[in-house]
Each structure stands twice: as C-alpha cells, then as structure tokens.
Amino acid sequence: MDPLNQLRASFEAFTLDFKRPSGTSRGILTQKKGWKLELTNSKGITGLGECSIIPGLSPDYISDKTYEQKLEEVCQNPLHFIENRGLLNSHPSILFGLESAYFDLKNGGKRIYFESAKAPTGFSIPINGLIWMGDESYMQSQIEEKLAAGFTCIKLKVGAIDFKQELKLLEGIRSRYDASQIILRVDANGAFKMDDAGWKLKELSKLDLHSIEQPIKAGSWNDMKDLCQKTPLPIALDEELIGINERERKIDLLETIKPQYIILKPSLHGGFSGTSEWIELAEARQIPWWITSALESNIGLNAIAQFTADFNPVLPQGLGTGGLYETNFETPLRIEKGFLKYYSKR
Helix, strand or coil: CCCHHHCEEEEEEEEEEEEEEEEECCEEEEEEEEEEEEEECCCCCEEEEEEECCCCCCCCCCCHHHHHHHHHHHHHCHHHHHHCHHHHCCCHHHHHHHHHHHHHHHCCCCCCCCHHHHCCCCEEEEECEEECECCHHHHHHHHHHHHHCCCCEEEEECCCCCHHHHHHHHHHHHHHCCCCCCEEEEECCCECCHHHHHHHHHHHHCCCCCEEECCECCCCHHHHHHHHHHCCCCEEECHHHCCCCCHHHHHHHHHHHCCCEEEECCCCCCHHHHHHHHHHHHHHCCCCEEEECCCCCHHHHHHHHHHHHCCCCCCCEECCCCCCECCCCCCCEEEECCEEEECCCC
16 A cells, blocks of 8 residues: 555545435435545545435534544545544544545455455345335335335334334235245334333234334433343344444443344444444354445445445345435446345456
8 A cells, every 4th residue: 555645535525315305213304415535546546435424313423514624634644544443433434434445445446345346246135125204105105116126024114103003004014925925124213212112012023023123212221121131022223333432332232232133334333344343242242233224325335235245144134226316326236126236347
C-alpha cells in the first residue's frame, strides 16, 4: 500500500428518493442521504465506499455539518484510521465506508470487496422479503407480491397498526402456507411495552413464527433478559446492539440477555470489523445471527452482500438491491425467487 501521504481521500454527499414514502421505526422517510467515500492511490486506482446513516438511529449522525467535519478529519489521514479502527468506534457508518473503500482499493478498484465476489460464477444468498409498515391493504398487497415472487421467508414490521390487524395479516399467510413452506419473521422495532409484550409474544407464537426482532425498546437489559428467558417465540436483538462497541461490553450484553438470535448491520455496528467481532462472540456462545441492510444505496449493499456471502449463510438474510429508490447506482446484484444473486463481470 502507498505511503500515508500518497493516499488521497475524498467524500461527496448524495440523496436518494424513495419510490413511495416508507414507514420505519423512525417515522416516514421520503429521502435517504449518504456519502460516497473514495480512496485513491498514486497509480490512480480508486476504491469506493458508502457512509450510510439513518437520522435518529445512527449513533454517529447529529447533523450534516458535524458528520462532514468527521469525514474531513478521516480524509486528511485515512490510513491512520484504517490502522487504528477503534478511533471510529463511535462513528460506525464512517468506518463502514472507509473499510469498504480500502478493501475495494486493495482489490484493484473493481468494486470487489471480499473473496466471494472473485468466484467466476458469483454467489447466491437466501434472503427474506420485507413487508413495509402501512395500512392493512398496503401491507396485504406487499405480501401477495413477495409470495408471487417466490420468497419462502417473509418479514413483517409490527407495532405500526392495530395488533389484531397485524395478527390477521399473519394468520392469512399461515392459513395458506405452513411453517415448512413459508418462514415468517416479525420486527417490532421496540414497539411493545414490557407489560404487554408477554401476551403479544404468546399470541404471535401460535402462528409458528421464526422469530421476533426487538420486541421492546433497546436499553433495558434486565427486561430483555426476562423476555428471552420466558418467551415462547425466539427473540432477535437488533437496535439493542447499536452503540455497543467495546469487546467487553459486547460480551456483557450477550451473556446478560442471552438472546436467541442477533441481527447485524455493518453501517450501524462498526463496519465489517465490528460486525465480524459480533459474529465471533455470538458463535462462541452458540447464538445464531443474520445480517441486514440499513437502507444503504447499491454501493453499500454490494459490499455488505459480498461480506455476507463469505460466511455461506443458511439462514435467510435481510438484504436487497436498493429497489426502494427511484434511482440508484449500478449493481451486480439481482433478486431471484427469494435469493440475492451476484453476477460476476468476468
């Protein structure tokens, strides 16, 4: 790699428009902002990464001004931060973009981030079909689309509309497909209160669901521990992991709560190095995991998909192709019958 002073770094903001307003745990989104991060060596080879944030959820985003100030600091001395990644523990999305750009540069600036992309036939990852929050008719139409497209794992957001309506939607799927035909996951994004979480989990468990993500708000470790001990439905931690960056703190969380699963998002959980550490610690405690995207553009999705494929996952992952947006960057990724496929250019 070039000496420190021969590696140039730059960033550029971009905005993507959603095809339709998308309901999330952080409200309704119509646009998504991100930053392209480029590293260029003395031979003119450029590596590309994405710094992707979700306002209100990303721990390193307060405003564009403060975020870009940190990006400027990183771009002045990128290799220093690559060699000392702990300096970006509190800026996981910037570390995600920096690592992506660095890996791409090391592989010749061809948007090849991990070994999986070097296979001549590409790769294929099982994924879930995501049903976005909305009124009952909108969610029902999405369910029909995913089933028609060949998905065998469907994930629904719950907690946005009346719980009985949500149960009705899930019952509608189960009446047509049993658990051996369609895997059903739900994501509460912390919407349940502790005093009603127990009976809601019991009702949901009657529908042979695979798991529920983050039933109560993050931060109440003892409450979450109690739920995980008593739950009739496997619980996956999601937002609970955000902001937990130190190795010992990660161990403390896993050994205190003892979740049935954890869900990992590289742009929220410390890039690829932070995500790899979570995987190592979880597997040492026999806790399964899967990887989910967090509204990245196709730049970030490509890097995450390659990273995920290196693990040869069997569980369906939470990845897509950026099809939520009106326009996006080019991608080698396609969705075919419930699988995310990468087609090698070679």
